[in-house]
Amino acid sequence: MAVVIRLRQEGQKGRPVFRIVAADQRFPKEGRFLEVLGSYDPQKGPKAATVKLDRVNAWISQGAKPSDTVKSLIKHAAAASA
Numbered sequence: 001m002a003v004v005i006r007l008r009q010e011g012q013k014g015r016p017v018f019r020i021v022a023a024d025q026r027f028p029k030e031g032r033f034l035e036v037l038g039s040y041d042p043q044k045g046p047k048a049a050t051v052k053l054d055r056v057n058a059w060i061s062q063g064a065k066p067s068d069t070v071k072s073l074i075k076h077a078a079a080a081s082a
Contacts, residue, residue, distance in 0.1 A: 002025045003024060003034065003059060003064040003065075004023060004024075004025045004064060004066070005021070005023075005060075005064050005065070005066040006020075006021065006023060006069075006070060007019070007021075007040065007069060008030060008033060016042065017040075018041075018042070019040075020037045020038040020049075020070055021033035021035065021036055022064055035055065037051065037055050037059070038056075038077075040073055046076045049076060051073060051074055053077060053078060056074055
């Protein structure tokens with residue numbers, strides 16, 4: 001089972017809100033997931049994203065691959081917490 005950390009779109013039409021989730025890569029993009037790792041509102045920008053860095057690092061240590069967008073959100077969240 002290959003796990004990926006990616007965005008899952010939620011919210012209303014025209015006002016998307018995303019959750020950062022760990023999911024099996026075979027699951028549909030808007031379907032099942034293993035764990036919610038944070039949230040991201042593009043209206044507020046990447047600095048307003050909330051990320052559970054300890055859980056993200058735990059998944060990455062187990063072999064999960066973050067998407068490019070999630071990598072940048074993790075980078076912003078790590079810089080904000082430091």
